[in-house]
Amino acid sequence: MITFQQPPVPALRPFIDRLWGWETAPGEAVALPALLPGTGAELYFHYGDPFRPRAAGVPASSLDADHLFCLRRAVADLAPQSGVGFVAVRFKAGAVCRFVPMAEASLRDETPSFSLLWGTGGRILRDRLSDAADRRARAGLLQDFLLARLRPEAADPRVEAGMALSYRQGGRLRMDDLAAGLDLGRRQLERRWRALTGQSPAEFARLARFQRTVRRLMLDRRTRVVDAALEGGYWDQAHFVRDFGCRVGVAPGAWLASARARTHFYNTRLEPAGMLCAPSRFDEGSMPCTF
Numbered sequence: 369m370i371t372f373q374q375p376p377v378p379a380l381r382p383f384i385d386r387l388w389g390w391e392t393a394p395g396e397a398v399a400l401p402a403l404l405p406g407t408g409a410e411l412y413f414h415y416g417d418p419f420r421p422r423a424a425g426v427p428a429s430s431l432d433a434d435h436l437f438c439l440r441r442a443v444a445d446l447a448p449q450s451g452v453g454f455v456a457v458r459f460k461a462g463a464v465c466r467f468v469p470m471a472e473a474s475l476r477d478e479t480p481s482f483s484l485l486w487g488t489g490g491r492i493l494r495d496r497l498s499d500a501a502d503r504r505a506r507a508g509l510l511q512d513f514l515l516a517r518l519r520p521e522a523a524d525p526r527v528e529a530g531m532a533l534s535y536r537q538g539g540r541l542r543m544d545d546l547a548a549g550l551d552l553g554r555r556q557l558e559r560r561w562r563a564l565t566g567q568s569p570a571e572f573a574r575l576a577r578f579q580r581t582v583r584r585l586m587l588d589r590r591t592r593v594v595d596a597a598l599e600g601g602y603w604d605q606a607h608f609v610r611d612f613g614c615r616v617g618v619a620p621g622a623w624l625a626s627a628r629a630r631t632h633f634y635n636t637r638l639e640p641a642g643m644l645c646a647p648s649r650f651d652e653g654s655m656p657c658t659f
Contacts, residue, residue, distance in 0.1 A: 369398060369452070372503060373635060376457075377511055379518070383463035387507045388635060389455040391416065399630040400446035402623075405615055406579045407461040407535060407572065409438040409475065413482075413497045413506065416453025419446050432481040434494045438464065440476040440567065440575065443616055455497075455506045457514070458635075461576070462531035465564070467517050473566030486517070526550045527561050531572060538601045539577030543569050577601045578611055585624060586634045593620060 373388035375381065385408070392398055400419065412419070414433045421431065421444045437444065465472050468485050482490030493513050500506045522528040530550050534541055546569060547557040561569045581600030584591055597608035612620040 369393065369396060374507060377515070379515060380511060383460055383466050383518070384514070385458040385460055386635065387455065387457055387510065389503060390452050391454075391503075392450060392452040395450065397448055397450040398452055399448045400452070401627060401630050401632045402443055402445040403437065403439055403633065404443055404579075404582060405439045405441055405575060407531070407576050409436060409459045409464040409472075411436050411457040411459070411510075412454050413456075413494070413510070414454045415498065415500075415506070417449055417451035419444075420449060421445060422447045431479055434482040434490070434497070435479045436464070436468075436475065436485060437479060438472065438475040438477070441615070442477040455503060455510065457510055461535050461572075462528045462565070465523055466519050467514050471523070471564055471566070473562075473564065476566050489513075489517075524560055524564050526552060527557070527564050530557065530561065530569060531565075534569065534573050535576045537573075538580050539573035539575075540601045541573065543573075574611070578615060581608060582612075582620075583634050585620075586627065586632050589628060593624075 370391045370393075371389070372391075373386050375386055376384040390398075412435055414431075418430045418433050418435075420429060423445070459467075462472070464475065468475065470485075482494050484490070486493070493509065496509055497506050500509060530546055533549065534546060543554055543557070547554040550557060552560070558568050561567065561572070565572065567575070577600050581596050581602065584596045584600065585593065593608065594605040597605050600608070602608040602611070609620060612618075612623070616623055
């Protein structure tokens with residue numbers, strides 16, 4: 369299987385972590401992962417067979433060839449398949465609304481197609497991506513399209529700044545301190561945050577803590593669950609186990625045993641810190657383009 373990734377062009381770097389994708393060889397089957405809730409969003413175009421999410425007792429059904437994932441509470445367990453070929457755009461936390469003319473609250477736990485997100489423009493993008501010659505051309509088309517739809521001003525700059533601060537602190541920042549740092553009252557911050565994202569600041573912080581802890585466990589198999597939980601901001605291992613069970617439906621040990629036997633989408637960092645928060649600074653020397 370070929371895996372590839374590249375940093376976005378400079379104008380997109382405050383909002384997009386990377387472009388990346390996978391492509392299987394002819395006849396090669398791959399055990400795709402279960403995607404867990406997180407704080408960012410990802411845009412996918414499949415030039416191979418689309419993902420097929422599955423649920424217990426329900427046959428897997430294919431997604432559209434072009435779609436967005438914005439998982440906040442749902443788990444997308446992807447069925448094994450061959451014929452995988454996709455290019456994806458990984459948005460930083462809070463950044464997808466810089467490109468999509470709707471609030472994040474309307475996107476969470478949905479898989480809208482390009483046409484639902486951008487109307488005729490989305491359908492034209494899908495057709496152009498289908499006709500593109502290779503991955504490099506598709507990456508260029510995606511970046512050109514997003515550059516043309518980038519809104520320089522945030523819908524709510526203080527909430528966007530708060531999301532970046534909260535993510536970088538791994539959920540440890542007290543809400544009163546966060547509100548004071550943004551020069552807002554706590555209730556005002558909560559109201560504006562929920563209007564934009566459909567979540568409260570506290571819910572976002574807990575999700576950031578969960579995401580960072582699971583990512584650590586998946587990327588470094590030597591890390592013990594208790595160490596990852598404490599470093600991630602949980603009170604103790606039992607706190608993490610309860611949170612994981614509520615979000616995923618199984619204990620973390622059982623899930624990790626299965627997840628580590630499959631592929632996963634937890635890419636290594638392209639920049640030193642805060643890679644899933646907008647805005648951030650990109651380290652020019654950290655990763656060459658691999659397209």
